[in-house]
Amino acid sequence: MVYTKDFTWVHFIKSFIENERKPTILIFCDLCWDKYQIVSLVNAVSNSGIRSSTAMDERSNYYHHDLLYLLDLDCPNVAEIIALASANSLFSSPYRWLVITSRANNTNIDLLYTSPILPDSDLVLAERTGNLVKLTEFYKISPNGSMISTPRGYYNGSVMDVRAHRELYRRRRDMRGHAITMSNVIQDSNTTRLHLPREDRLEPEYDSIAKLCWMGVRLGLVMLNATPVYIFSNRWGYKVDGQWSGMIDDVYSGRAELGTNLVITEERLEVVSYTDSLAPFQVRFIFRQPPLPYVTNIFTMPFSTNVWVAMFVCAILGTITVYLAAKWEAKGRKGQTQVNTIGDALLLTVSAIGQQGCAMEPRKLSGRLMVFVLFTALMALYAAYSANIVVLLQAPSDSIRSLPQLANAKITLAANDVDYNHFVLKPYNDDVRKNIYRRIDPEKGQKHYYNLQEGVERIRQGLFAFHSIVEPVYRQIEDTFLENEKCDLMEADFLNNFDPFVPVRKGSPYFELYRVAFKQVRESGLQSALSKRLQVSKPHCTTKMSSFSSVGLMDMRPVLILMLYGVCLSVIILFGEIVVFRLTVPQQ
Numbered sequence: 001m002v003y004t005k006d007f008t009w010v011h012f013i014k015s016f017i018e019n020e021r022k023p024t025i026l027i028f029c030d031l032c033w034d035k036y037q038i039v040s041l042v043n044a045v046s047n048s049g050i051r052s053s054t055a056m057d058e059r060s061n062y063y064h065h066d067l068l069y070l071l072d073l074d075c076p077n078v079a080e081i082i083a084l085a086s087a088n089s090l091f092s093s094p095y096r097w098l099v100i101t102s103r104a105n106n107t108n109i110d111l112l113y114t115s116p117i118l119p120d121s122d123l124v125l126a127e128r129t130g131n132l133v134k135l136t137e138f139y140k141i142s143p144n145g146s147m148i149s150t151p152r153g154y155y156n157g158s159v160m161d162v163r164a165h166r167e168l169y170r171r172r173r174d175m176r177g178h179a180i181t182m183s184n185v186i187q188d189s190n191t192t193r194l195h196l197p198r199e200d201r202l203e204p205e206y207d208s209i210a211k212l213c214w215m216g217v218r219l220g221l222v223m224l225n226a227t228p229v230y231i232f233s234n235r236w237g238y239k240v241d242g243q244w245s246g247m248i249d250d251v252y253s254g255r256a257e258l259g260t261n262l263v264i265t266e267e268r269l270e271v272v273s274y275t276d277s278l279a280p281f282q283v284r285f286i287f288r289q290p291p292l293p294y295v296t297n298i299f300t301m302p303f304s305t306n307v308w309v310a311m312f313v314c315a316i317l318g319t320i321t322v323y324l325a326a327k328w329e330a331k332g333r334k335g336q337t338q339v340n341t342i343g344d345a346l347l348l349t350v351s352a353i354g355q356q357g358c359a360m361e362p363r364k365l366s367g368r369l370m371v372f373v374l375f376t377a378l379m380a381l382y383a384a385y386s387a388n389i390v391v392l393l394q395a396p397s398d399s400i401r402s403l404p405q406l407a408n409a410k411i412t413l414a415a416n417d418v419d420y421n422h423f424v425l426k427p428y429n430d431d432v433r434k435n436i437y438r439r440i441d442p443e444k445g446q447k448h449y450y451n452l453q454e455g456v457e458r459i460r461q462g463l464f465a466f467h468s469i470v471e472p473v474y475r476q477i478e479d480t481f482l483e484n485e486k487c488d489l490m491e492a493d494f495l496n497n498f499d500p501f502v503p504v505r506k507g508s509p510y511f512e513l514y515r516v517a518f519k520q521v522r523e524s525g526l527q528s529a530l531s532k533r534l535q536v537s538k539p540h541c542t543t544k545m546s547s548f549s550s551v552g553l554m555d556m557r558p559v560l561i562l563m564l565y566g567v568c569l570s571v572i573i574l575f576g577e578i579v580v581f582r583l584t585v586p587q588q
Contacts, residue, residue: 007040009100012126012133012155014044016098017068019159025066026052029085032075065094073101073108082111092509093120100126100133112138113147118509119172124152132156137171141178169516175226180510182217183233183247183256184210187418188472193232204534205475209279212534213260216278216527217502220517224510231255236262238423246419248272251505258514261500263424273511274501276518278527281500283424285406285413285492286473287465288485289396294410294463296397297558302388311381318374319349325367352378396488406465406492407432413439414448416455416468424495425467433494440467452476460485467494475536487541 017024026045031038031054042052069090071081085091099112109125117123117139125136135152150171153161165171186192188206195202196211199218204211214230221228237248237259250256252271261279262268292298303311323345351358352375362368400406406413413436415421425437440448450458450466456476458464466473470491477486502518504511521527 007037008128008131008133010037010041010044012159013041013070013098013100014048014050015155015159016124016126016135017045017050018048019161020068020096023066024050024068025063026050027067027069028052028054029069029071029081030054030075030077031070031072032077033072067094068096068098071097071099073099073106074103078108079111082115086115089116089507091115091117091121091123092507093122093512095122097121097123098126099123100128102128104129116140116143117147118143119175120168120509120512122168126155135159139172141176145178169512173224173513173517175224175510175513177225177227179227179229180221180258181229181231181256182214183231183250183259184214185233185236185247185260185262186210187234197230201533205472208471208475208534209281209469210260212530213279213502215530215534216518216521217258219526220278220514220521223517223520224513233259235419236260237268238419239267244271248503251503254505256505257508257510258502258504261502263495263497263500268503271506272503273506273508275504275511275515276522277499277501278518278521279500280531282470282491282493283420283468283495283497284470285403285465285467285494286459286470287400287406287411287490287492288459288462289488289490290399290409290411290463292392292395292397293557294397295399298389298392299558301392302385314377315349315353318352318370319345321370322348322362322367322374325364325370326362328364328366349374353382355379355382400490400492403436403492403494404432407435407439409465411463411465412448412458413465414450414455414458414467415440416466416473417449417451418468421449421467436494456480465492470538471535474538477539478536481539483542486539489539491538 013026017026028038033041045052069085071078091097101109112123112125119139119141121139123138125138127134127136133155135154137150137152138147140147151162153159153163163171184192184196186196186207189203191203192207192210196207196214199211199215201211218228231250233247233250235246237244237246237250239245243249244252247256247259247262248268248271251259258275261277263283264274292301300308319342323342326345348358348371352371355375355378362371400409415425422441425433425440428434428437452468452472453476455464455466455468456473457480459466459473459477460481477489502514504514508514
């Protein structure tokens with residue numbers, strides 16, 4: 001059936017699109033107009049740079065925000081078109097609709113009242129009476145809610161727009177007390193079920209991320225005049241055997257509209273959308289830098305190479321000087337304790353370097369003055385060397401600055417014994433992360449998963465890296481570490497991921513409302529203020545206080561090895577002397 005329309009509708013549609021001030025592709029929803037009027041409409045909008053099409057199935061994913069569907073309620077097949085649009089979610093964002101009618105009390109309008117025209121819908125009903133066209137917006141807060149109509153403007157030769165705001169968010173931000181359910185992840189203590197809705201800030205060491213996110217979400221929902229409702233889950237949500245668990249399952253199944261912000265993964269993007277970050281947190285390896293003696297030989301570090309060369313040259317010169325003085329003394333007489341050979345002079349010099357005594361010594365004044373100068377000079381050098389060694393024994397290293405360095409370090413790698421560490425460490429394929437995961441969760445042997453208290457205590461003891469959300473670890477560190485033990489704390493990022501964001505049900509009609517409201521919460525400083533109240537930042541090393549530090553065998557390893565080499569060398573020399581003696585001295 002073909003209906004005749006006058007050119008008032010053509011001019012109105014063109015003026016309406018121009019008033020939108022948006023890139024537009026006009027889609028004719030099976031218009032029942034005669035061909036001449038459709039061609040006139042196409043020419044009119046084309047002259048304004050507006051493309052048009054008669055196909056409702058626009059498959060391009062790049063131009064959905066440009067689509068404006070034109071529906072005439074006076075046409076006979078309206079019910080089928082509305083049913084098709086409802087089934088394909090064409091009433092939702094980003095699609096726009098212009099619905100026109102020339103009949104008074106058109107019964108087809110009732111079809112719109114039963115359609116899913118929700119807060120993200122942009123549908124305008126144009127009702128014509130004579131030459132006047134009245135424009136009205138329609139939407140519902142929820143699928144089962146009542147239809148809300150707001151005046152959009154009118155047309156009488158030109159479009160008069162009476163909207164207070166052009167932004168759809170500002171026109172739909174009043175949700176009229178509609179209940180929005182949030183799923184909150186609690187893993188530390190069941191008392192969070194009591195403290196979270198009260199926002200009393202008691203027991204901040206438990207589930208601070210969930211509490212902080214709930215406060216931020218509640219502020220955003222209050223800004224939207226919505227009623228916050230809470231449920232709880234004990235897991236973040238992971239896909240196991242094709243089924244989702246925890247909070248993600250609550251959001252995916254519709255039990256909740258949104259949840260505690262969490263890390264973005266590719267699998268989660270298939271079932272939820274993300275808005276903004278209201279409770280930022282980081283998942284890191286936390287550890288103390290290994291002591292300097294653990295990673296290098298500190299006994300060669302007090303002096304530079306040039307100083308060591310100068311010491312060697314001075315030792316040679318001192319040996320030669322003492323030997324020459326001793327040779328001059330030997331002209332008069334010789335004794336058992338007198339320096340007679342270059343070996344005796346070298347032994348005396350080595351004794352001076354080690355600040356040890358020697359049985360051989362010069363007898364004359366000149367030789368004794370040389371020995372006095374040698375011992376005095378080397379005593380200052382010995383004192384400086386010893387002082388540097390004491391400092392280096394207590395100094396941390398900076399040997400671990402990246403994840404590959406952590407993977408190659410000879411320290412214990414472990415993780416907090418909570419659900420996310422049993423999932424997020426596993427799926428990586430690069431060699432560094434696979435090596436780290438195998439050290440934490442070996443196929444054979446003990447698995448390195450610890451509770452928070454035990455993990456933090458092992459961090460304090462050193463040579464231990466603990467993978468966890470950093471905030472509860474730092475809170476525990478503030479309570480248990482000494483001031484000087486906070487100075488060498490380091491982090492290493494295993495996940496290398498974005499900040500966590502609040503998940504929202506896929507296709508939620510309130511997504512844009514959440515996004516803008518949560519962004520306002522963050523940009524206004526409310527999120528930062530809440531974070532400072534509930535979260536603990538990385539402990540700062542205010543003063544590097546000196547404290548007693550015991551020295552272990554690992555610290556003395558180079559010295560012990562040198563002593564072992566010396567013992568072996570002395571035994572070899574002993575056997576050599578015995579052999580030489582037996583070969584050179586005849587048997588009596």
